[in-house]
Amino acid sequence: MSAADRPDAKTRMLARAAREIAPGMVVNLGIGLPQQVVNRLASDFPVCLHTENGLTGIGPVQPHAKADRNLIDAGGAYVSTIPGSAFFDSATSFALVRSGRLDLTMLGAFEVAQNGDLANWKIPGKFSPGAGGGIELAQKAARVVVLSTHTDRAGNPKLLDRCTLPLTARACVNRIFTDLAVIDVTPQGFALVELADGTTVNEVQEATGAPLTLPQDIPTF
Amino acid sequence: MSAADRPDAKTRMLARAAREIAPGMVVNLGIGLPQQVVNRLASDFPVCLHTENGLTGIGPVQPHAKADRNLIDAGGAYVSTIPGSAFFDSATSFALVRSGRLDLTMLGAFEVAQNGDLANWKIPGKFSPGAGGGIELAQKAARVVVLSTHTDRAGNPKLLDRCTLPLTARACVNRIFTDLAVIDVTPQGFALVELADGTTVNEVQEATGAPLTLPQDIPTF
Amino acid sequence: MILPDKTTSMAEAIARIPDGATIMLGGFGVPGTAFAMIRELVRQGQKGLTIIKNDANEQGMGVDHLLANGQVRKLIVTHIGLNPRAVSMFNDGRIEVEFCAQGILAERVRAGGAGLKGILTDIAMETEIGAGKPRVVVNGETVMLETALRADVALLHADRADPFGNLTFTATARNFNPLMAMAADRVIAEAENIVPLGELPPDQVHTPGPFVDHVVPLTEISEEYQVVRR
Amino acid sequence: MILPDKTTSMAEAIARIPDGATIMLGGFGVPGTAFAMIRELVRQGQKGLTIIKNDANEQGMGVDHLLANGQVRKLIVTHIGLNPRAVSMFNDGRIEVEFCAQGILAERVRAGGAGLKGILTDIAMETEIGAGKPRVVVNGETVMLETALRADVALLHADRADPFGNLTFTATARNFNPLMAMAADRVIAEAENIVPLGELPPDQVHTPGPFVDHVVPLTEISEEYQVVRR
Numbered sequence: 001m002s003a004a005d006r007p008d009a010k011t012r013m014l015a016r017a018a019r020e021i022a023p024g025m026v027v028n029l030g031i032g033l034p035q036q037v038v039n040r041l042a043s044d045f046p047v048c049l050h051t052e053n054g055l056t057g058i059g060p061v062q063p064h065a066k067a068d069r070n071l072i073d074a075g076g077a078y079v080s081t082i083p084g085s086a087f088f089d090s091a092t093s094f095a096l097v098r099s100g101r102l103d104l105t106m107l108g109a110f111e112v113a114q115n116g117d118l119a120n121w122k123i124p125g126k127f128s129p130g131a132g133g134g135i136e137l138a139q140k141a142a143r144v145v146v147l148s149t150h151t152d153r154a155g156n157p158k159l160l161d162r163c164t165l166p167l168t169a170r171a172c173v174n175r176i177f178t179d180l181a182v183i184d185v186t187p188q189g190f191a192l193v194e195l196a197d198g199t200t201v202n203e204v205q206e207a208t209g210a211p212l213t214l215p216q217d218i219p220t221f
Numbered sequence: 222m223s224a225a226d227r228p229d230a231k232t233r234m235l236a237r238a239a240r241e242i243a244p245g246m247v248v249n250l251g252i253g254l255p256q257q258v259v260n261r262l263a264s265d266f267p268v269c270l271h272t273e274n275g276l277t278g279i280g281p282v283q284p285h286a287k288a289d290r291n292l293i294d295a296g297g298a299y300v301s302t303i304p305g306s307a308f309f310d311s312a313t314s315f316a317l318v319r320s321g322r323l324d325l326t327m328l329g330a331f332e333v334a335q336n337g338d339l340a341n342w343k344i345p346g347k348f349s350p351g352a353g354g355g356i357e358l359a360q361k362a363a364r365v366v367v368l369s370t371h372t373d374r375a376g377n378p379k380l381l382d383r384c385t386l387p388l389t390a391r392a393c394v395n396r397i398f399t400d401l402a403v404i405d406v407t408p409q410g411f412a413l414v415e416l417a418d419g420t421t422v423n424e425v426q427e428a429t430g431a432p433l434t435l436p437q438d439i440p441t442f
Numbered sequence: 443m444i445l446p447d448k449t450t451s452m453a454e455a456i457a458r459i460p461d462g463a464t465i466m467l468g469g470f471g472v473p474g475t476a477f478a479m480i481r482e483l484v485r486q487g488q489k490g491l492t493i494i495k496n497d498a499n500e501q502g503m504g505v506d507h508l509l510a511n512g513q514v515r516k517l518i519v520t521h522i523g524l525n526p527r528a529v530s531m532f533n534d535g536r537i538e539v540e541f542c543a544q545g546i547l548a549e550r551v552r553a554g555g556a557g558l559k560g561i562l563t564d565i566a567m568e569t570e571i572g573a574g575k576p577r578v579v580v581n582g583e584t585v586m587l588e589t590a591l592r593a594d595v596a597l598l599h600a601d602r603a604d605p606f607g608n609l610t611f612t613a614t615a616r617n618f619n620p621l622m623a624m625a626a627d628r629v630i631a632e633a634e635n636i637v638p639l640g641e642l643p644p645d646q647v648h649t650p651g652p653f654v655d656h657v658v659p660l661t662e663i664s665e666e667y668q669v670v671r672r
Numbered sequence: 673m674i675l676p677d678k679t680t681s682m683a684e685a686i687a688r689i690p691d692g693a694t695i696m697l698g699g700f701g702v703p704g705t706a707f708a709m710i711r712e713l714v715r716q717g718q719k720g721l722t723i724i725k726n727d728a729n730e731q732g733m734g735v736d737h738l739l740a741n742g743q744v745r746k747l748i749v750t751h752i753g754l755n756p757r758a759v760s761m762f763n764d765g766r767i768e769v770e771f772c773a774q775g776i777l778a779e780r781v782r783a784g785g786a787g788l789k790g791i792l793t794d795i796a797m798e799t800e801i802g803a804g805k806p807r808v809v810v811n812g813e814t815v816m817l818e819t820a821l822r823a824d825v826a827l828l829h830a831d832r833a834d835p836f837g838n839l840t841f842t843a844t845a846r847n848f849n850p851l852m853a854m855a856a857d858r859v860i861a862e863a864e865n866i867v868p869l870g871e872l873p874p875d876q877v878h879t880p881g882p883f884v885d886h887v888v889p890l891t892e893i894s895e896e897y898q899v900v901r902r
Contacts, residue, residue, distance in 0.1 A: 270443065
């Protein structure tokens with residue numbers, strides 16, 4: 001495939017993140033980039049998507065004309081049901097999250113620290129809308145992965161030595177997918193796992209606010 | 222009505238207790254004597270009966286041939302539904318009790334003290350089956366009335382200065398219906414309210430283990 | 443035995459709410475929000491309200507009318523990001539806002555509804571939300587005490603109701619509604635459909651009638667309940 | 673996206689239970705008790721079990737088979753009065769029994785299922801059941817801490833199940849089943865009727881599938897499930 005035909009880095013990141021979802025998992029996809037992962041799942045893929053406003057078994061987003069005014073996901077999109085969906089109240093919805101039944105959540109991030117600390121809900125003085133269900137998703141999902149651009153709009157790293165913003169949850173992030181790389185949070189800090197095709201290790205390290213440990217082989221996505 | 226035609230004291234006690242139920246109430250009738258009160262309610266009387274195993278709107282007890290194996294009350298009787306019945310889980314059932322939605326409960330008793338303490342679940346060394354839902358009914362119903370024989374089988378008073386058996390709940394009983402009398406628990410202790418027809422004040426006082434205050438007029442039932 | 447009829451007009455039911463009341467409002471976004479009763483509350487004008495709700499709706503909808511009309515003293519919520527008026531009133535100190543983690547708000551409301559005094563959790567302990575809340579040791583683990591929440595009034599939006607107050611909710615309009623139904627001294631449910639006693643199968647009732655004080659029939663479904671264009 | 677199939681044979685599901693396991697059992701009296709799975713547990717003979725259940729059934733039924741077979745170390749219950757064997761084994765010290773107030777047992781199980789660490793209540797504080805339990809002050813009121821309960825396994829009896837594990841219960845057979853469905857590491861539901869995916873209306877599901885690990889079809893309804901003559 002020529003460079004011109006290659007999907008852009010964000011598209012490849014979403015496709016790569018989708019492969020993180022194993023058959024049979026119960027998964028919550030956070031608002032924003034994570035929700036776009038759903039379009040990368042095959043229609044016969046066995047997975048149960050959860051939304052915290054009270055639904056397991058999320059079906060495809062509906063066009064306006066077919067939308068049910070009573071059926072939204074936590075981001076406000078008009079979704080649908082599939083065979084085997086269930087509705088429940090908000091207490092039951094988070095019982096599922098907190099009692100260990102959520103295998104995976106994908107979340108957005110303002111900052112991720114090398115110990116896995118996550119900040120994604122508040123920028124003091126600028127943005128303080130409340131965390132919604134984010135704290136419980138980050139703190140209690142069996143596996144927490146972050147989907148994010150590698151740097152903010154000003155080009156500053158979002159992967160840091162330590163977070164500067166108010167935390168969502170401590171030491172919760174397992175893996176980070178960005179437009180540049182796949183990076184794991186390990187006891188030794190950030191570990192590069194994969195590189196976006198066309199990106200160099202040096203570029204990733206320069207865009208990252210903490211040291212990266214490197215694998216022997218570096219696959220690309 | 223001649224004495225021979227008069228219903229016996231227990232029957233009159235049940236009929237009198239039934240008048241304690243005001244229209245519109247939510248009521249839990251405990252196992253034993255209290256459950257027999259239900260037969261004294263008119264078929265068009267507006268009341269919602271609750272059973273702690275998960276039903277509001279209890280309907281009539283069913284004969285064996287018509288019984289539903291999945292539909293019992295807390296005493297194990299095969300009951301039925303009425304229009305407007307609802308089933309729910311055990312947590313919701315006691316949420317209703319503890320959050321103040323139960324207007325009245327009628328309970329049996331081993332002992333009632335003049336301050337309203339109730340003992341009805343344990344006789345150390347003889348009988349220790351567990352209290353089931355009795356503690357919450359006694360502690361949290363808006364009004365707690367006891368239905369009981371005035372004395373035990375050996376003729377000893379069940380209404381006492383203070384309870385000798387392990388308590389179900391403290392200072393919870395509002396009124397007591399016995400085969401001899403209706404007695405209120407007041408800040409001044411037991412107060413005689415009504416006498417069973419054919420019984421004297423002296424007989425009631427002798428069968429009671431604490432002083433009775435007496436009203437000006439003493440109706441009979 | 444028959445079950446009593448709790449049907450009440452909207453004006454009469456809302457008139458039971460005094461100034462300074464604490465009000466629980468069901469709903470997560472549009473679904474399950476009692477828009478019609480909120481409109482009536484705006485019309486009647488009760489002041490100094492504390493609102494317990496997942497969110498503050500969007501500008502021009504639901505809770506926003508109460509904010510615009512100066513009726514709200516405090517919000518207890520999980521997220522107000524979709525309502526710029528709520529954010530700016532909070533930033534300017536014109537309203538007080540208490541933020542909860544979403545599932546913990548649900549549990550605090552439910553605990554109030556279940557007659558509990560509080561719950562013990564490790565959620566948000568190490569965040570700003572948890573700062574200053576009491577710690578309790580359970581089986582050697584230090585966790586956080588969150589108090590139960592109750593309200594003077596809960597305003598619910600049901601799909602179907604019978605006259606005794608048995609309720610069913612539809613799809614994601616259920617959310618906080620059945621929890622708040624247990625947690626207020628006076629529970630008022632508006633319903634899109636009033637059905638005769640006995641028409642709701644007892645196994646399918648979401649909120650049993652004894653929790654509900656007033657059933658308010660909706661005569662029409664306002665624009666706010668419709669699909670929102672985004 | 674499709675939802676996975678969790679149908680499992682009874683022998684295979686019960687074989688996942690080790691000696692010494694803590695097992696939650698739904699049911700209040702006969703309705704909702706997983707008699708068939710209890711029979712299989714007796715057949716397989718796991719020992720040293722802790723059973724969390726409302727009651728100990730009656731002699732010759734359900735939990736009584738486990739007691740008779742010497743498989744039970746401890747019961748956590750609200751009432752055992754209908755089972756003389758349980759009472760006498762307790763009196764003789766052959767089993768340990770922990771009594772709870774019924775609604776507090778429900779809340780402790782639910783708290784475990786909701787990922788909470790405990791609840792705060794004033795129920796039974798001044799009784800033998802409350803003696804020795806920790807006190808906590810909430811808003812100036814001294815109340816009692818009851819710890820959350822979780823189990824290794826929950827055995828549920830459902831009316832209907834789909835292969836993903838969505839469950840509905842019928843009438844008073846619901847009781848503790850949906851609470852225990854949330855509170856165990858491995859949740860096994862036997863069901864009288866297995867229905868195809870999509871046949872249970874999403875608004876009417878009592879236990880959502882993600883809580884359930886194994887769905888066990890019942891091939892016949894044994895005598896224990898029938899109307900009991902008293």
